[in-house]
Amino acid sequence: MRFPERGMDEEEVLEELERLTREDLTFDSGRILGSMCTMPHPLAIKVFCRFIDRNLGDPGLHVGSRRIEREAVQMLGDLLHLERAYGHIVSGGTEANILAVRAFRNMADVEKPELILPKSAHFSFIKAGEMLGVKLVWAELKSDYTVDVRDVESKIGDNTIGIVGIAGTTGLGVVDDIPALSDLARDYGVPLHVDAAFGGFVIPFAKALGYDLPDFDFRLKGVQSVTIDPHKMGMAPIPAGGIIFRRKKFIKVISVLAPYLAGGKVWQATITGTRPGASALAVWALIKHLGFEGYKEIVARAMELTRWFAQEIKNTAGAWLVREPMLNIVAFKTKNLPRVERVLKGRGWGVSAHRGYIRIVMMPHVRKDHLEAFLRDLREVLG
Ligand code: PLP
Numbered sequence: 001m002r003f004p005e006r007g008m009d010e011e012e013v014l015e016e017l018e019r020l021t022r023e024d025l026t027f028d029s030g031r032i033l034g035s036m037c038t039m040p041h042p043l044a045i046k047v048f049c050r051f052i053d054r055n056l057g058d059p060g061l062h063v064g065s066r067r068i069e070r071e072a073v074q075m076l077g078d079l080l081h082l083e084r085a086y087g088h089i090v091s092g093g094t095e096a097n098i099l100a101v102r103a104f105r106n107m108a109d110v111e112k113p114e115l116i117l118p119k120s121a122h123f124s125f126i127k128a129g130e131m132l133g134v135k136l137v138w139a140e141l142k143s144d145y146t147v148d149v150r151d152v153e154s155k156i157g158d159n160t161i162g163i164v165g166i167a168g169t170t171g172l173g174v175v176d177d178i179p180a181l182s183d184l185a186r187d188y189g190v191p192l193h194v195d196a197a198f199g200g201f202v203i204p205f206a207k208a209l210g211y212d213l214p215d216f217d218f219r220l221k222g223v224q225s226v227t228i229d230p231h232k233m234g235m236a237p238i239p240a241g242g243i244i245f246r247r248k249k250f251i252k253v254i255s256v257l258a259p260y261l262a263g264g265k266v267w268q269a270t271i272t273g274t275r276p277g278a279s280a281l282a283v284w285a286l287i288k289h290l291g292f293e294g295y296k297e298i299v300a301r302a303m304e305l306t307r308w309f310a311q312e313i314k315n316t317a318g319a320w321l322v323r324e325p326m327l328n329i330v331a332f333k334t335k336n337l338p339r340v341e342r343v344l345k346g347r348g349w350g351v352s353a354h355r356g357y358i359r360i361v362m363m364p365h366v367r368k369d370h371l372e373a374f375l376r377d378l379r380e381v382l383g
Contacts, residue, residue, distance in 0.1 A: 025348075025350045027039040027363075027365040028365065030365070030366070030367060030369070030370030030373070031348055031349055031350050031370075032350035032363075032365070033349060033350060033351050033360045033361070033366060033370070033371075033374060034350055034351040034352055034358070034359055034360060034361060035350065035361060035363065036170070036198055036232045036233075036361055036363065037231065037232065037238065037363070038232075038233075038235060038363040038364045038365045039235075039364070039365045040231075040235055040236060040237040040238075040282070041235040041236075041286055041289075041290070043285055043286060043289050044235060044236050044237050044282040044283075044285060044286050045237060045282075047278065047281050047282045047285040048237045048278045048279070048281075048282045049278075050278075051065070051277060051278045051281045052276075052278050053278075054276070054277025054278055054281065055274050055275065055276075055277055056069055056089075056275050056276070056277045056280060057258075057261075057268070057270075057272070057273045057274040057275050058261045058262055058263045058266075058274070059263060059266055060261060060262070060263020060264035060266065061261075061262055061263035062263070062277055063263075065277035065280065065281060066277075068277075068280060068281055068284045069088065069089055069277070069280035069284075071284055072089055072280050072283045072284040072287065073085050073086070073087045073088065073089065073242070073244065075284070075287045076200075076228055076230075076242050076244055076287075077218070077244050079200075079204055079217075079228075079292075080200070080204075080217035080218050080226055080228065080244060081217050081218050081219045082217070082218035082244065082246060085244050085245070086244070086245045086246075086247065086248050086250065086251045087242065087243045087244040087245050087251070088242075088243055088269065088270050089230070089240055089241070089242055089279055089280040089283055090239075090241045090242070090243055090270055090271070090272070090275075091239040091241055091271075091272055091275070092197075092229060092231060092238070092239050092240070092241035093122065093124060093195070093197030093198075093227050093229045093232075093241050094122075094124035094127065094241070095241055095243075095270070095271050095272070096197065096227035096228075096229070096241045096242060096243035097122065097124045097125055097128055097193075097195060097197075097227055098124065098127065098128040098131065098132070098271060099243045099254060099269065099270070099271065100162075100193040100225045100227065100243060100245075101115060101125065101128040101129070101132055101134055101161075101162070101193070102128070102132055102254045103225065103245065103250040103251070103253055103254050104161045104162035104191055104193065104224075104225075105132055105133075105134055105161050106253035106254060107161070107191070107249070107250065107253050108161035108162070110158070110159050110161060111159075112135065112159045113132075113133070113134045113135065113159060113161045114134065114135045114136075114137050114157065114159040114160050114161065115128075115129065115134050115135070115136055115137065115160075115161055115162055115163075115164065116137045116139055116152055116155050116156065116160060116162075116163045116164070117136060117137070117138065117139065117163070117164035118138070118139050118141060118146075118147035118152075118164065118165070118166055118169075118176060119138050119139065119140060119141050119147075120141055120145060120147065120166055120169040120170075120171060120172070120174065121138075121164055121166060121169075121195065122166075122169075122170050122195060122197070125164065134161065135159075137155050137160075139151045139152045139155060144174070144323060145169070145172050145174045145322075145323055146174055146175070146176045146177055147165065147166070147176045147177070147181070149177055149180045149181060149184060152181065152184060153184055153188075156184075156188050156190065160188070160190050161190070161191075162185075162190055162191045162192065162193055162224075163181055163184065163185055163190055163191075163192050163193070164192075164193050164194075164195060165177075165178045165181040165182075165192060165193075165194050165195070165216075166194075166195045166196075166199075167194050167195065167196035167198075167199040167200065167203060167216035167226075168196060168197070168198035168199025168200075168202060168203065168326075168327050168329075169198075170198065171329075171331065171354065171355060171357075171359060172322060172323060172325075172326075172329060172331045172359070173198065173199070173325060173326055173327035173328065173329030173331075173361075174323070174326055174327075175199060175203065175213055175214055175216060175326050175327070176214075177214060178192075178194055178214055178215060178216040178220060178223070179214055179215055179220055181222065182220035182221065182222030182223055183222065184222070185222030185223075185224075186221060186222045191222075191224035191225070192220075192222045192223050192224060193223075193224065193225045193226070193227070194216055194217070194223055194225070194226045194227070195227045196216060196217075196226050196227060196228050197227045197228065197229040197232060197241065198229065198232050198233065198327070199216065199327055200226065200227070200228025200229065200233075200234075200242070201228065201229070201230065201232060201233035201234040201295065201299075202233050202299055202302070202327050202328060203216055203327070204217075204292075205292070205295050205296040205298075205299035205300075206299055206303055206327065208292070208296055209296060209299065209300055209303065211303065213326065213327075218244075218246055223246065224245065224246050224247070224250065225243065225244065225245045225246065225250060226243075226244045227241065227242065227243055228242040228244060229241045229242060230242055230282075230283040230286070233298070233299070233302075233328075233363070233364075234283065234286065234295075235286060235290075235298070235364060236279065236282050236283050236286055237278075237279065237282055239276065239279055240279040240280075240282065240283050242283075251269050252267075254269045255267035255268060255269045256268055256269075258273070298364055299328070301364075302328040302362040302363070302364065302366075303327075303328055303362075305328070305362045305366065305368060305371065306325050306327075306328045306329070306330055306362045307325075308368070308371075309330050309360060309362070309371050310324070310325055310330050312371075312375055313330060313332045316375070316378065316379055316382065317379075317382060317383075318334055318335045318336075318382035318383075319332050319333070319334045319335075319378065319382060320332060320333055320334075322357045328361065328362035328363075329359055329360070329361050329362070330359065330360045330362070331357045331358070331359040331360075332357060332358055332359075332360075333356060333357045333358075334358070334378075334382060335382070337353050337356065337357075337358070338353070339381075340353075340358075340378070340381050340382065341353040341358065343377075343381045344358075344374075344377060344378065344381065347377050349374060349377065351374075360374075
């Protein structure tokens with residue numbers, strides 16, 4: 001495609017975009033059942049559009065926005081039981097995890113750094129390992145798909161820069177035994193990073209609703225950093241990830257001097273330089289607007305749908321659960337899975353099979369009638 005010589009008028013451009021995006025699946029269609037993203041909350045969209053020009057890469061210019069990011073980080077820290085939080089609203093869970101690994105590596109100062117992580121960890125750690133020259137040491141999972149803590153222990157050595165635990169795995173929504181990992185981390189004097197990119201906006205509320213889930217946050221003294229993503233269950237617009245550190249020193253070891261900014265030189269810890277202030281402001285606005293009670297309602301609905309849908313899968317011939325759901329993700333296997341996946345995709349369902357199962361993520365845009373329609377198609381394919 002050529003760079004146009006002359007511009008089209010606005011209307012034409014917009015029409016062209018409407019036409020070209022017609023084949024995109026949208027959240028309001030009810031067809032996207034296997035994503036951890038959702039339609040952002042209307043208030044967040046308003047805030048995002050209103051403050052689209054703010055750049056947190058040059059905080060000296062946007063001092064108010066910088067303060068709001070700090071407050072958003074503090075509120076996330078408070079949710080995670082940390083009195084004084086250090087961190088950033090970043091581009092997503094990937095950047096948050098990379099920052100944690102970078103901080104652990106820089107703190108450790110070993111020649112051949114190694115990170116121990118569950119086999120269920122998100123692929124962002126593969127990027128982190130590759131970019132940062134950190135060897136990934138994969139720990140086995142138990143039959144319930146949580147990490148085998150004894151295997152983690154057996155892998156700790158002189159080169160270990162840290163351990164990772166997952167609070168809400170991408171595939172199954174499983175929460176590792178973070179209290180045991182935290183004890184291990186303290187015993188061996190290594191930091192523990194908890195990847196709660198998904199679970200961070202679910203577990204605190206699910207626990208308040210009475211769901212029996214392990215502790216996963218800064219109440220556990222071995223936990224030094226947590227990834228918690230507002231653009232997943234937090235209903236913030238993309239991009240909005242969160243990285244929270246227990247101590248300032250973790251931020252210090254990953255900060256570089258940005259000397260020539262219009263707003264004055266600053267130390268910068270994030271991977272991205274220029275970065276959207278609108279994201280941090282939208283996160284702040286949503287937390288203020290929804291509060292703990294508002295998020296609790298969102299999670300209550302998602303967990304109820306999860307329970308109902310899991311039971312429906314149990315009642316479906318030819319399909320069975322991988323395990324009982326811990327969070328709002330239902331993963332199931334079927335007979336003849338490749339064909340089932342192909343037919344479902346052909347019928348317009350935004351689901352995919354991975355590691356031998358299909359997973360349905362009960363995001364806020366997913367409704368019971370969407371799931372009923374999906375079940376009708378699934379049963380027909382299996383029937
Ligand atoms: N960590 C976990 C547990 C995830 O589930 C995901 C994404 O699904 C990520 C990290 C990466 O997040 P992002 O896609 O926002 O970079």
